[in-house]
Amino acid sequence: MELDPLVERFQQKDLSAFEKLHHMYSENICGVINTIVRNNDLAEEICQDVFVKVWNNAESYNSSKGRFFTWILNIARNAAIDEVRSKSYKNNKKNLSADYFVGMLEDDSAANSNIDSIGLTKLIKELKDKCIQLIDMLYFKGFTQKEASEKLEIPLGTVKTRNRSCISQLRKNMQL
Secondary structure, three states: OOHHHHHHHHHOOOHHHHHHHHHHHHHHHHHHHHHHHOOHHHHHHHHHHHHHHHHHOHHHOOHHHOOHHHHHHHHHHHHHHHHHHOHHHHHHHOOOOHHHOOOHHHOOOHHHHHHHHHOHHHHHHOOOHHHHHHHHHHHHOOOOHHHHHHHHOOOHHHHHHHHHHHHHHHHHHHHO
């Protein structure tokens, strides 16, 4: 089935269209959330919340601004980062060792092989190590630019410039 008519039906609150879209995307969305929160049960809970939010805000999706999957992915990523930044999450993680927070980009687990179905590994492997580290911190681990600046011990302006440069390089890699 074509995606555009399915999305249109979804925006008109067609439950069967929602179920098909959920079936198409839930595994990847939960996987991305799990790379941020590092907890399967919490990731599934956030994933359900994301799909409820997507359903309730279906009319706000605009195909001229990007793909449907990207729209859902951004909502999911933001929800996961909000959770990681919450006090309750931080209190639950206080006693975990640093080993728990292994970088997503270095993890070859089965969960990450599902994520790579959209080709992230190839895009990322062509980046410089500095870019990989910064993108991992900002987009997958939920650091703010200021926090990344402090952690990497580089000026905030450098983080901002490097982030723009790295994202620009990712865009170029996507067009290859």
